[in-house]
Amino acid sequence: MTVRAVLRMGEPLLLEKARPVTAFDTPELHALIQDMQDTMNAMDGAGIAAPQIGVSLQVVIFGQKELHGRSNPRYPDAEQVPYTVLINPTLTPVGDEIEDGWEGCLSVPGLRGVVPRYLRLHYIGFDQFGEPIDRLVSGFHARVVQHECDHLNGILYPMRITDLNKFGYTDVLFPGQDIQDD
Numbered sequence: 001m002t003v004r005a006v007l008r009m010g011e012p013l014l015l016e017k018a019r020p021v022t023a024f025d026t027p028e029l030h031a032l033i034q035d036m037q038d039t040m041n042a043m044d045g046a047g048i049a050a051p052q053i054g055v056s057l058q059v060v061i062f063g064q065k066e067l068h069g070r071s072n073p074r075y076p077d078a079e080q081v082p083y084t085v086l087i088n089p090t091l092t093p094v095g096d097e098i099e100d101g102w103e104g105c106l107s108v109p110g111l112r113g114v115v116p117r118y119l120r121l122h123y124i125g126f127d128q129f130g131e132p133i134d135r136l137v138s139g140f141h142a143r144v145v146q147h148e149c150d151h152l153n154g155i156l157y158p159m160r161i162t163d164l165n166k167f168g169y170t171d172v173l174f175p176g177q178d179i180q181d182d
């Protein structure tokens, strides 16, 4: 179990375009994903991208695998998103419907903002064994994928905020709710 340090906004690597993975099912790739999983779970995150732990590769993980019957305490009302390893993803919006929703990020601790995202999304990519992934999703699942895959293009959610009146410190925005960093 290795919980890695998460890079914070301001770190140049977070602004880089990540490189595609060229070899699947390797010890190095499995070790990277294990570290990402340990780090995400330790922080109750909805997802994490490899660049956030300093590895500029097109690998993201998101969703919940082992919650022992409970929902993510960070997102108790969010619909369940299956635990997914997504590598070399391609995202295609389905329709042009946009939905606003609050987001946070492990790389932007203590803050939350309202981010417009495509409501419906088609995404393809590969898992860690090189098996293809092809899904049509909506709502929170679509939001999480868009947020995580933005990290692979050097985009952090504050760059997507269109109304900066809806961006602030979590404990000020949601007093008494004990919402942790994303």
Ligand code: NI
Pocket (backbone or CB within 6 Å): 104, 105, 106, 107, 147, 148, 151
């Ligand atoms: Ni993030």
